[in-house]
Amino acid sequence: MKGNIVVGQSGGPTAVINSSVAGVYAQAKKLGVNKVYGMVHGIEGFLEDQLCDLDEYLSDPAGIERLKRTPSAFLGSCRFKMPKIEGNEEIYEKIFSIMEKHDIECLFYCGGNDSMDTVKMLSDYAAAHGKSQRFVGVPKTIDNDLPITDHCPGYGSAAKYIATSMKEIIRDNESFGAKKPTIVIVEIMGRNAGWLTAAAALSKDDDCAGPDAIFLPERDFDMDKFMAKVKELAVSKSSVVIAVSEGVHDANGTYVCEMGREVAVDAFGHKQMSGTAAMLAEKIAAEIGYKTRAIEFSTLQRAAAHIASLTDINEAFQVGADAVKAAERGETAMMITLDRNGDDPYQCGTSAHDIHDIANVERKVPDEWITADGMGLNENYEKYARPLIMGELIPLFINGVPGHLVRK
């Protein structure tokens, strides 16, 4: 590559999105790229010409190791939706003029569904206007809902955190051999797809029975069935722990967290989920009288780099590096996908796939991975997800707390 490149981060952070930036940087430097710029706060900051030079942080290999252990978006993230091209050419031209100003030949964007739409729009604009710049998407989302790719970097680490924390919550709740059961409802992220909530099933092993029931948004939530299940479990168990997705909704599409209160909306028009576990716990306490506790993993599930999956960290690095290789080959309007070749031993390669098949498409947990009663996952999910949480990268503990790399 003759020109410079830029890499940006967009959407909800993950524990490993920075490993992808490290991968982009390391591969670009191998190829002799002069400047590897970082967008400060994604395309929104780029529009204001906010760039940093990654040599400042990553030319020392220790910087790369520290970045791999740093959660959230090192470069800063944004939630910026590219407007439709017609009538908004000014914004597009501005982006290309900033690219030209810094001699940027390729733009790499790490993100999920909304961010891949940005890659699509920019590459569409380039194609329509005879621009030579190239655009490659780097998959990233704890939600694991991008299509085509076997899984998404970020998911494995979130799943490892969820499985570990779920096990610790179960261990805690079962310590009291109470005559009266305690019902714990754990709320897990995932607006439309149940991938993250499914990860609660990975807490099951020889030393842990796992959650007693798992409710995904892939199945309509039936309040009567839910309450009946709680009662049934509480007859035989003093500790009941149930995982629910923040996005569970009834057959009419009404979210459980909306039942009885107003819900705010974000910049993309998505409803702000939260309060599902609290609502259910209060209902159980009020109607059956059991002691309850509502727990939300909240942003910890996407930021807990201290228990990230090494497989995930390595794959996040790999898709970053392979995005640079794809651009080097002259490809554009692509996203790097992870392509699984085997489960045992787990093997996974990558390829580049047309962004038009990916942007704005959401992939859900397959029907055939959900148990017949709709309240659990079967061995197909286990086979799929277990390899993604394997391995650890010990944090760099400084003064007893994991150390991170931060922008000056």
Add this chain to the structure above:
Amino acid sequence: MKGNIVVGQSGGPTAVINSSVAGVYAQAKKLGVNKVYGMVHGIEGFLEDQLCDLDEYLSDPAGIERLKRTPSAFLGSCRFKMPKIEGNEEIYEKIFSIMEKHDIECLFYCGGNDSMDTVKMLSDYAAAHGKSQRFVGVPKTIDNDLPITDHCPGYGSAAKYIATSMKEIIRDNESFGAKKPTIVIVEIMGRNAGWLTAAAALSKDDDCAGPDAIFLPERDFDMDKFMAKVKELAVSKSSVVIAVSEGVHDANGTYVCEMGREVAVDAFGHKQMSGTAAMLAEKIAAEIGYKTRAIEFSTLQRAAAHIASLTDINEAFQVGADAVKAAERGETAMMITLDRNGDDPYQCGTSAHDIHDIANVERKVPDEWITADGMGLNENYEKYARPLIMGELIPLFINGVPGHLVRK
């Protein structure tokens, strides 16, 4: 020691309470004790003669290593308050008869304030009725509110989890360079003492500014001052993260979590705290219109063995072992205390202290460790708490998730 011994766990679990059981077992075996029994579900289970033989789990050193990495009460916990002796002699006699039945010479009880009351009552009964059995308390509480001892096993690990998670939450929240600030309120356990909430301050280091304000129950909560502080912070910062104790209350003693709703009461008559962060986040959103998020660490802060402090694990083991040594010397009606000898390097020994000075006394964060504005901790707290979170014990990862030791 000629007879057998028994060890029990009581009250809220911690990440290291099992290390104390390991310490009791290891030291007793060194002294040639025949049987080391575990009470299944504390004194409540003991009253029903529910015992296990710890040889079954711990005679293999690998069992001890696994137990050290297992959170929550391996033996099962209970919340059982010993009734006053007068009129309840039957219960006391039953306990002594079960001890005699199993030739139990010493009883070791791991717990906090309420559990130390059990040690006091049993040793008082023994003294009054000429019984020879001995009773030694092993300190355990994430709340860190036992008097006399410099600190309590369980606190360091909870503090390390809180500092680590707080840093990850701050990292996550600051990733969006939003024009409109996002206010995160993090609720931390501690009904009357702010020790756990104070640990949020340990997230501060060269790479993290720490929380923007910390509200402890040691200071009366003033809603107007709180809202003014939020507004002040939001003027200059797009990310505001505030730590609040679940036990914050106004000058009249009304808990913030009680403002506007009913609160349940547990077996000891303690109010069930929760909902403080949610209440404050809703109030900020409604009155100032900022985007807010409420996070509760909930039971994770006492169960997160995967990020336990090695210092804490070792000290928990030590107080267990030293309780056995004290009993071997013939002592009874004692609790083992941790006695700090130096901060830098940190040095800590143990001694045995009269249980009557300890039971039912609560220690709070000293006034002189709280900043003048009442919204933070100063360097005195840092000096005290930092050594307690140092060091790590890598979990035994099995299938990607920390493995635990469980009773059959």
